[in-house]
Amino acid sequence: MHDDEIHPGSITLTEAAALPEDADWTGPTIRYDLVKEVTVAVVVVAMLAMVLALFFGSPDDAPVTIRQWSNAKPGDFLATALSELDGSSGSAGYGPPYNTAGTGQELGPVSAQQIVGVHIPLDTVNDFILAPLRQQAASTPAVGVVLAQWSAASSDQQTTWMTNYGDALPKGNQTGTGAFSVPPADDGPLPGLLSALLTLADSGALDADLTSSPNFYGTDYTKPLLFLSDSGYLADKGKAQNLSGSQWGMMNETGSYPGQAWLWLYTMWYQIPPMKTSHNADVEVWAIMMGFSLLLVFVPFIPGLRDIPRFVPVYRLVWQDHYRRLAAERVTPPAGSPPD
Amino acid sequence: MTQTDLEVKKDPNDAAPQPGDERMWTARVRGAAVRAFPPGKLLPDRQPSYVASWIYIFGVLTVAAFVVILASGVVLVVRGPSWWHISKIGLYFNSIHLWAVELFFFFMVIHLWGKFFMAAWRGRRRATWITGVVSFLVSVGAAFTGYISQQNFDSQWIATQAKDGINSTGVGAVFNVLDFGQMLLWHVLLLPVVVATLVGVHVLLVRRRGVVHPLPVRGTTVDPGS
Numbered sequence: 343m344h345d346d347e348i349h350p351g352s353i354t355l356t357e358a359a360a361l362p363e364d365a366d367w368t369g370p371t372i373r374y375d376l377v378k379e380v381t382v383a384v385v386v387v388a389m390l391a392m393v394l395a396l397f398f399g400s401p402d403d404a405p406v407t408i409r410q411w412s413n414a415k416p417g418d419f420l421a422t423a424l425s426e427l428d429g430s431s432g433s434a435g436y437g438p439p440y441n442t443a444g445t446g447q448e449l450g451p452v453s454a455q456q457i458v459g460v461h462i463p464l465d466t467v468n469d470f471i472l473a474p475l476r477q478q479a480a481s482t483p484a485v486g487v488v489l490a491q492w493s494a495a496s497s498d499q500q501t502t503w504m505t506n507y508g509d510a511l512p513k514g515n516q517t518g519t520g521a522f523s524v525p526p527a528d529d530g531p532l533p534g535l536l537s538a539l540l541t542l543a544d545s546g547a548l549d550a551d552l553t554s555s556p557n558f559y560g561t562d563y564t565k566p567l568l569f570l571s572d573s574g575y576l577a578d579k580g581k582a583q584n585l586s587g588s589q590w591g592m593m594n595e596t597g598s599y600p601g602q603a604w605l606w607l608y609t610m611w612y613q614i615p616p617m618k619t620s621h622n623a624d625v626e627v628w629a630i631m632m633g634f635s636l637l638l639v640f641v642p643f644i645p646g647l648r649d650i651p652r653f654v655p656v657y658r659l660v661w662q663d664h665y666r667r668l669a670a671e672r673v674t675p676p677a678g679s680p681p682d
Numbered sequence: 683m684t685q686t687d688l689e690v691k692k693d694p695n696d697a698a699p700q701p702g703d704e705r706m707w708t709a710r711v712r713g714a715a716v717r718a719f720p721p722g723k724l725l726p727d728r729q730p731s732y733v734a735s736w737i738y739i740f741g742v743l744t745v746a747a748f749v750v751i752l753a754s755g756v757v758l759v760v761r762g763p764s765w766w767h768i769s770k771i772g773l774y775f776n777s778i779h780l781w782a783v784e785l786f787f788f789f790m791v792i793h794l795w796g797k798f799f800m801a802a803w804r805g806r807r808r809a810t811w812i813t814g815v816v817s818f819l820v821s822v823g824a825a826f827t828g829y830i831s832q833q834n835f836d837s838q839w840i841a842t843q844a845k846d847g848i849n850s851t852g853v854g855a856v857f858n859v860l861d862f863g864q865m866l867l868w869h870v871l872l873l874p875v876v877v878a879t880l881v882g883v884h885v886l887l888v889r890r891r892g893v894v895h896p897l898p899v900r901g902t903t904v905d906p907g908s
Contacts, residue, residue: 438849561866
């Protein structure tokens with residue numbers, strides 16, 4: 343909050359303009375009520391936020407659950423479960439920090455993921471499939487039978503069953519009763535195993551199993567979110583809301599909200615080659631953004647970059663009154679000031 | 683304390699140490715603080731005559747939006763993370779929080795680019811620029827952890843999309859965006875403390891160094907980086 347009245351300083355404006363840039367300003371001043379300005383700003387911004395909140399609200403689409411997914415798209419659920427079992431899912435072959443099945447992304451010869459290693463261990467076969475079924479087996483003996491048959495089989499036999507089940511699964515369909523039927527094949531206990539998992543998911547028990555904590559209280563959703571992110575269901579939901587990577591991804595929110603608009607530069611790199619199709623897109627984009635961030639932080643030390651403001655006349659607009667007064671004072675020096 | 687000490691005690695409002703106290707840590711810190719921030723600099727009622735443009739308002743608007751973010755955030759913290767999903771009043775406070783964040787970044791970005799084109803790091807003001815830019819970068823992280831702590835579809839989507847970027851840097855091993863509890867604590871405690879500290883230091887530096895002088899025109903030889 344300031345008034346336009348100029349109060350003389352101990353030196354003229356012309357003299358003050360020649361002061362070293364780190365010197366305290368002793369030239370002409372204006373009244374400036376800082377406390378009043380801060381107070382008014384807080385009130386105005388608070389009112390603005392309250393009005394925007396009143397008219398536009400905020401998005402709150404309910405989270406997706408595994409139960410919803412298995413009920414809505416049982417075929418997709420079974421295909422995802424199979425991919426967790428045979429190691430072909432995104433999570434199963436991810437690499438660090440979840441497992442050693444993948445190499446992680448690389449920037450040139452360096453893989454920070456590999457260097458840091460596994461810190462959030464994930465075994466998709468056990469965590470997503472077998473462990474929940476073992477719990478189910480305690481109350482449903484039939485599940486225990488198929489589990490025992492699966493565990494007793496050789497690795498080659500398991501692979502054959504998974505291949506055959508994977509071939510039959512796309513021909514499966516939902517029956518009139520809502521159950522999902524997969525055509526018979528030489529797939530051993532797999533239909534029984536995965537159909538038990540589907541039943542578990544349909545009831546909501548798998549949501550609880552994957553979020554459960556050995557300490558009763560739990561706040562870590564790593565497992566259910568990784569399982570969901572391997573599905574086509576979550577991806578389709580995101581795409582329907584214009585949220586996929588090719589749609590400027592996570593800077594957006596559901597609905598017509600501005601989202602994290604400040605991430606536009608970060609998201610932009612994913613839309614252009616070579617990052618658009620690179621297997622190392624994430625680490626490449628992060629490297630670019632870290633480089634840009636460091637440039638911005640250290641602008642004052644970088645010749646060329648720090649000179650840009652001198653050549654872009656924005657500053658003339660900002661200080662136009664100052665330059666005008668300075669020019670006027672040079673034409674008509676204040677009374678008592680020494681001649682040039 | 684002896685009777686003699688009491689007799690020589692000076693005015694408690696005097697910042698200068700008493701004879702013999704000059705080497706005390708407290709006296710030295712007080713002396714340094716008063717030298718760096720005399721009252722006229724800390725809370726000035728005058729500014730140089732060139733501080734007369736709408737661009738100067740965006741710094742204080744950013745601070746004002748930060749205050750609204752903190753206030754609305756405190757209300758959400760008091761009632762807990764589930765409240766705003768089941769209460770209309772809670773949803774309204776969440777909306778205020780969201781829109782204050784949008785305003786915060788809008789004001790901050792204009793402030794930042796305004797200061798860039800004023801070469802506001804001149805005259806020993808580099809630290810002011812650096813704390814401002816770092817505040818912006820940490821604020822992006824603070825907002826991001828807020829988005830993934832919402833416990834709704836947006837948070838599920840953003841977290842699962844963002845994990846690959848964070849994991850690719852190696853940071854994902856200790857900063858797990860899929861761990862709601864960890865992200866919520868970063869959002870409501872660690873990052874706000876860092877942002878508030880940086881903003882506080884930034885404002886104090888502005889007060890200490892003053893508002894940057896106008897760039898010289900006509901035949902300037904001043905290096906904007908000096």
